[in-house]
Amino acid sequence: MKVVVLVKHVPDEAADRPSGTEASGTKVFAPDLTIDRGALSCRLGALDENAVEQAMRIARRRLDVQIIAVTMGPAGAERSLARALALGADEGVHVRDDALHGSDARATASVLATVVARLGFDLVLCGAASSDSGMSVVPAMVAEHLGVPVACDADAVWVGEDEVLVRRDADGFVEEVAAPLPAVVSVTERADEPRYPSFRAIVEARHKVLRTWSLADLRIRPETVGANASATVVRSVTPHPGERPAVLIEGASDVAAARLARYLTEHQLI
Amino acid sequence: MGPVLVLVEQHEGNGDTVQSRTYELLTIARRFGDPVAVARHPVDAACVAALGRYGATRVCVVESAVPGASPAVVAVAGLAELAWQMSAVAVLIGSGREGREVAARTSVRLGAGIVTDAVDVRPGPGGPVTVQDVCEGAYRVESVVRGDSPVITVAPGAVAAVPDPAVPVVERVRVRPAEPACAVRVVARTPKTRRPGVAGAAVVVAGGRGVGSADGFALIEKVADALGGAVGGTHAAADHGWCPPDALIGQTGAIVHPRLYLACGISGSVHHRAGMRHASTIVAIDKDPSAPIFRIADVAVVGDLHEVLPALLAELDRQRRQPCGVEETAAADTAVT
Numbered sequence: 142m143k144v145v146v147l148v149k150h151v152p153d154e155a156a157d158r159p160s161g162t163e164a165s166g167t168k169v170f171a172p173d174l175t176i177d178r179g180a181l182s183c184r185l186g187a188l189d190e191n192a193v194e195q196a197m198r199i200a201r202r203r204l205d206v207q208i209i210a211v212t213m214g215p216a217g218a219e220r221s222l223a224r225a226l227a228l229g230a231d232e233g234v235h236v237r238d239d240a241l242h243g244s245d246a247r248a249t250a251s252v253l254a255t256v257v258a259r260l261g262f263d264l265v266l267c268g269a270a271s272s273d274s275g276m277s278v279v280p281a282m283v284a285e286h287l288g289v290p291v292a293c294d295a296d297a298v299w300v301g302e303d304e305v306l307v308r309r310d311a312d313g314f315v316e317e318v319a320a321p322l323p324a325v326v327s328v329t330e331r332a333d334e335p336r337y338p339s340f341r342a343i344v345e346a347r348h349k350v351l352r353t354w355s356l357a358d359l360r361i362r363p364e365t366v367g368a369n370a371s372a373t374v375v376r377s378v379t380p381h382p383g384e385r386p387a388v389l390i391e392g393a394s395d396v397a398a399a400r401l402a403r404y405l406t407e408h409q410l411i
Numbered sequence: 412m413g414p415v416l417v418l419v420e421q422h423e424g425n426g427d428t429v430q431s432r433t434y435e436l437l438t439i440a441r442r443f444g445d446p447v448a449v450a451r452h453p454v455d456a457a458c459v460a461a462l463g464r465y466g467a468t469r470v471c472v473v474e475s476a477v478p479g480a481s482p483a484v485v486a487v488a489g490l491a492e493l494a495w496q497m498s499a500v501a502v503l504i505g506s507g508r509e510g511r512e513v514a515a516r517t518s519v520r521l522g523a524g525i526v527t528d529a530v531d532v533r534p535g536p537g538g539p540v541t542v543q544d545v546c547e548g549a550y551r552v553e554s555v556v557r558g559d560s561p562v563i564t565v566a567p568g569a570v571a572a573v574p575d576p577a578v579p580v581v582e583r584v585r586v587r588p589a590e591p592a593c594a595v596r597v598v599a600r601t602p603k604t605r606r607p608g609v610a611g612a613a614v615v616v617a618g619g620r621g622v623g624s625a626d627g628f629a630l631i632e633k634v635a636d637a638l639g640g641a642v643g644g645t646h647a648a649a650d651h652g653w654c655p656p657d658a659l660i661g662q663t664g665a666i667v668h669p670r671l672y673l674a675c676g677i678s679g680s681v682h683h684r685a686g687m688r689h690a691s692t693i694v695a696i697d698k699d700p701s702a703p704i705f706r707i708a709d710v711a712v713v714g715d716l717h718e719v720l721p722a723l724l725a726e727l728d729r730q731r732r733q734p735c736g737v738e739e740t741a742a743a744d745t746a747v748t
């Protein structure tokens with residue numbers, strides 16, 4: 142059984158979190174308004190780590206599992222792939238091409254789907270959201286390209302003979318859904334986190350196969366990806382006032398409670 | 412002005428009344444085109460009238476030729492078909508898990524661009540202009556979406572719904588979802604009865620020294636149950652034995668990322684904030700207006716928690732008994748008769 146894990150190289154929140162007044166767009170965004178992955182220290186996305194761990198859990202229960210970690214990103218993204226390999230993936234694929242710079246969700250999903258289709262797959266695991274773009278759409282878009290079902294936001298994943306079972310949160314309910322394989326699943330922060338890799342695992346990971354594919358290798362025309370093919374053109378990025386603008390509720394308790402209840406309902410928090 | 416498709420969300424089982432966020436989408440759609448409401452459940456006269464009140468000029472009811480197709484699959488097939496037929500200016504969908512999935516699939520099918528969680532959408536010369544919050548709200552990004560029929564998901568409450576009555580034409584659209592195999596099946600659905608633990612909970616209600624006593628903490632538990640959330644506490648609360656040690660949140664306890672964090676009688680020391688500042692929405696109730704917790708709160712309720720929380724419980728209970736506004740209850744009544 143072939144499990145492909147899509148992993149993204151994202152800015153490390155702990156290291157570079159723009160805090161309070163120092164939040165100036167120049168630190169996070171390059172002059173062309175893309176996220177400047179060169180200037181920031183980046184790492185494997187936390188939810189993508191969980192996705193690798195779910196793949197490992199599947200592999201621990203059956204013998205025929207092969208795990209391939211795939212990333213699309215600039216030079217440097219292979220560090221995230223190395224981390225995925227240390228966490229247990231068997232092989233890594235790095236899609237790297239200067240023409241990919243500035244790709245939007247549409248281009249990213251089509252490139253990733255091309256890679257997955259070429260590798261062949263029974264299950265594709267992703268993070269539920271990347272911490273930088275956080276659109277949470279790449280998994281479903283990849284599934285649509287591949288013409289397979291998608292189960293997003295899994296808190297737990299099990300694989301049966303020909304289907305994948307997912308437990309997820311559904312507004313006051315816990316829902317279990319089943320999808321026939323092949324399928325795409327995205328996992329949340331509530332899914333099991335990986336254990337810290339041992340030194341041996343890190344060393345052994347250096348000997349695992351890491352392939353780098355260009356657009357030419359994938360037979361993707363460069364003009365269909367990257368900033369110029371992007372459907373969305375960012376016009377401006379403005380830092381938002383550092384502190385969250387708070388809603389202030391004062392006065393009589395019953396009036397305050399009613400306003401609070403209305404806020405919670407309107408923001409779909411209850 | 413061309414048509415703008417709006418995916419209608421209905422309260423299931425509740426007479427299939429329209430959810431209020433659909434009216435927000437219709438209000439946005441009117442800014443740059445003719446709003447076309449796309450529904451995938453049967454609509455009665457009251458629904459059509461309600462959609463018309465917010466400016467829908469057409470209501471398209473999508474029906475699947477394949478029985479048992481999931482609502483998401485039907486929505487994708489319907490939206491893609493209609494957007495293509497009508498050369499829609501844009502497709503607007505409410506944010507949320509299903510909305511995102513429908514948007515993602517529809518955009519791939521149309522080969523169109525996608526923007527998620529827009530907090531504002533305006534017409535622009537080169538296509539719709541969207542505004543998004545990124546990096547947990549640290550930046551606002553304004554973008555132009557190029558190409559045909561961009562798909563945009565809109566955050567709830569992005570705009571206030573404003574009526575602008577129209578008399579919609581109702582049409583039926585029959586789709587044949589290509590891949591019935593794409594449907595995921597729901598195999599079990601259980602209401603969350605047992606109180607969840609703080610790790611991974613979507614809602615956390617936490618109490619601190621201000622709660623005052625173990626009896627006071629029972630109030631925190633009641634509110635947590637009413638919101639379907641977990642009970643958390645500060646070091647002070649755990650020290651007093653008011654909450655179990657595994658409910659401790661902060662530097663020495665659990666780090667939580669809930670959608671809603673309700674802090675009651677918590678001053679908001681750095682140690683405590685370390686464990687909860689990444690919550691999406693922070694609501695704090697404290698009687699001291701200068702409590703540091705208010706500096707990171709989205710909603711600051713200055714008051715005595717022993718008064719505010721019982722009033723909140725009463726209010727939640729009232730809402731539960733009468734789930735939709737007066738207007739929608741009337742619509743539900745007509746649907747029954």
Ligand SMILES: Cc1cc2nc3c(=O)[nH]c(=O)nc-3n(C[C@H](O)[C@H](O)[C@H](O)COP(=O)(O)OP(=O)(O)OC[C@H]3O[C@@H](n4cnc5c(N)ncnc54)[C@H](O)[C@@H]3O)c2cc1C
Nearest residue numbers: 619620621645646661662663676678682697698699715716
């Ligand atoms: C190394 C170290 C690690 C620590 N780790 C943690 C940790 O992981 N987690 C943690 O929580 N703490 C931790 N602490 C302790 C932390 O510094 C604070 O002491 C603790 O968080 C304070 O808890 P509190 O907010 O409940 O109490 P207080 O700071 O006493 O605040 C009580 C608040 O309740 C309000 N209040 C009182 N009565 C009412 C009422 N009737 N209605 C409304 N509001 C009312 C008050 O105005 C006040 O703001 C740590 C401390 C150290 C030194």
Ligand SMILES: Nc1ncnc2c1ncn2[C@@H]1O[C@H](COP(=O)(O)O)[C@@H](O)[C@H]1O
Nearest residue numbers: 147148213267268270271276277278279
């Ligand atoms: N450039 C990328 N390379 C590999 N995987 C990606 C990439 N972008 C997104 N993904 C996957 O899609 C998930 C959701 O991303 P997003 O839609 O950006 O929130 C991530 O957690 C990854 O699993």
